[in-house]
Amino acid sequence: xxxxxxxxxxxxxxxxxxxxxxxxxxxxxxxxxxxxxxxxxxxxxxxxxxxxxxxxxxxxxxxxxxxxxxxxxxxxxxxxxxxxxxxxxxxxxxx
Numbered sequence: 899x900x901x902x903x904x905x906x907x908x909x910x911x912x913x914x915x916x917x918x919x920x921x922x923x924x925x926x927x928x929x930x931x932x933x934x935x936x937x938x939x940x941x942x943x944x945x946x947x948x949x950x951x952x953x954x955x956x957x958x959x960x961x962x963x964x965x966x967x968x969x970x971x972x973x974x975x976x977x978x979x980x981x982x983x984x985x986x987x988x989x990x991x992x993x
Contacts, residue, residue: 906930906942 907924909931914921921931921943931943 904930906932906944908932908934908939909943910937911935911940 907929909921911933914933924931925943925945928945930945932939933941933943
């Protein structure tokens with residue numbers, strides 16, 4: 899979860915209850931809030947940042963440490979485990 903860089907806006911519990919829609923819209927826009935009770939900080943509300951794509955450099959860094967895959971060895975392993983005969987899944991069911 900990424901924490902926004904801006905200073906959170908203080909919001910009292912009473913204000914939050916009265917206008918939670920405004921706070922929710924602000925969160926969706928990336929604003930952070932500090933919920934207060936009697937002027938004392940109670941909780942921080944920060945938007946959850948979800949990435950839609952992973953930067954290419956991060957992907958390359960992850961795969962740089964991945965083990966090499968031998969295609970022939972993988973195919974042989976799959977042939978050993980997975981049967982090559984096709985069966986009719988409906989045979990004997992009356993369908």
